[in-house]
Amino acid sequence: xxxxxxxxxxxxxxxxxxxxxxxxxxxxxxxxxxxxxxxxxxxxxxxxxxxxxxxxxxxxxxxxxxxxxxxxxxxxxxxxxxxxxxxxxxxxxxxxxxxxxxxxxxxxxxxxxxxxxxxxxxxxxxxxxxxxxxxxxxxxxxxxxxxxxxxxxxxxxxxxxxxxxxxxxxxxxxxxxxxxxxxxxxxxxxxxxxxxxxxxxxxxxxxxxxxxxxxxxxxxxxxxxxxxxxxxxxxxxxxxxxxxx
Numbered sequence: 001x002x003x004x005x006x007x008x009x010x011x012x013x014x015x016x017x018x019x020x021x022x023x024x025x026x027x028x029x030x031x032x033x034x035x036x037x038x039x040x041x042x043x044x045x046x047x048x049x050x051x052x053x054x055x056x057x058x059x060x061x062x063x064x065x066x067x068x069x070x071x072x073x074x075x076x077x078x079x080x081x082x083x084x085x086x087x088x089x090x091x092x093x094x095x096x097x098x099x100x101x102x103x104x105x106x107x108x109x110x111x112x113x114x115x116x117x118x119x120x121x122x123x124x125x126x127x128x129x130x131x132x133x134x135x136x137x138x139x140x141x142x143x144x145x146x147x148x149x150x151x152x153x154x155x156x157x158x159x160x161x162x163x164x165x166x167x168x169x170x171x172x173x174x175x176x177x178x179x180x181x182x183x184x185x186x187x188x189x190x191x192x193x194x195x196x197x198x199x200x201x202x203x204x205x206x207x208x209x210x211x212x213x214x215x216x217x218x219x220x221x222x223x224x225x226x227x228x229x230x231x232x233x234x235x236x237x238x239x240x241x242x243x244x245x
Contacts, residue, residue: 001042003075006068008035009047013065016055084120092122094143096133098197099227100244101146106164127226129197134158148244166244171230173237193239194218195230 008025012032015021022029040047047061057065084090093114101107115123128136133145138157146163170184178184222239224230230241 001039003072005035005039005042006071008032009039010065010068010072012036012048012055013057013061018055089118090120090122092124094124094126094141095146096126096128096136096142096144097146098130098133098148099127099230100148100197102127102227104164104166104244107146110163129225168242169245171234171241171243173235176237176240178240189218189240191219193220193222195222195224195233195239195241197224197227197230197241 008021008027011021011024012018015024018029018032022032025032036048043060043064045060046058047064049056049058081090095111097107111123111125114121128142128145130145130147133142133147134155136142137145138155170178170189172179178188181188220239222233224233224241230243233239234241
């Protein structure tokens with residue numbers, strides 16, 4: 001059996017006339033007869049009862065018609081879906097993000113625009129540490145990640161696109177000794193514990209990291225594994241954090 005012979009079989013079963021079925025398929029009648037004969041020989045039995053005027057399905061032919069319609073419908077669906085996939089209409093996009101990305105509004109805007117443009121595409125979203133995103137992208141488990149440039153170390157295997165610039169602010173408890181100040185200087189923070197959103201940078205390298213990035217070194221560090229954990233540490237006055245405004 002092949003798709004061509006099955007299409008010929010369905011046409012003859014529905015038209016019940018060789019001439020009409022051949023016209024429907026846009027082939028000559030002898031070619032149709034040869035296709036049906038070859039199909040019957042291949043399966044080892046008759047699929048039609050026919051005389052000079054009528055063509056009727058045998059019991060086996062009726063069963064084959066049910067199965068063939070299902071096969072052809074599935075084939076059409078598969079072809080349709082593959083064509084749409086090749087045009088980028090369907091598929092799956094896996095997005096990782098740091099918690100701050102959700103608060104800037106850019107992530108939500110991008111997701112909304114994508115969903116409106118490709119409503120049938122599957123979109124998965126997960127909050128992940130920056131270094132976890134990097135590893136998952138390189139391992140093929142993630143397609144795109146949203147991180148601060150501060151969080152990610154450049155890797156030649158990845159493509160980086162800037163999506164916005166945001167001022168940084170110091171996040172602290174409303175009960176903190178510095179909370180009433182309009183501005184907080186680096187000098188104010190030298191005796192503070194800085195809560196840091198990452199796990200990849202070893203503790204002994206954190207001081208050098210911050211010295212290069214924000215030109216001062218805090219007294220101590222605490223690592224938070226998520227944005228909500230970072231907020232909780234701040235509220236509990238375990239330290240302060242530097243976050244996008």
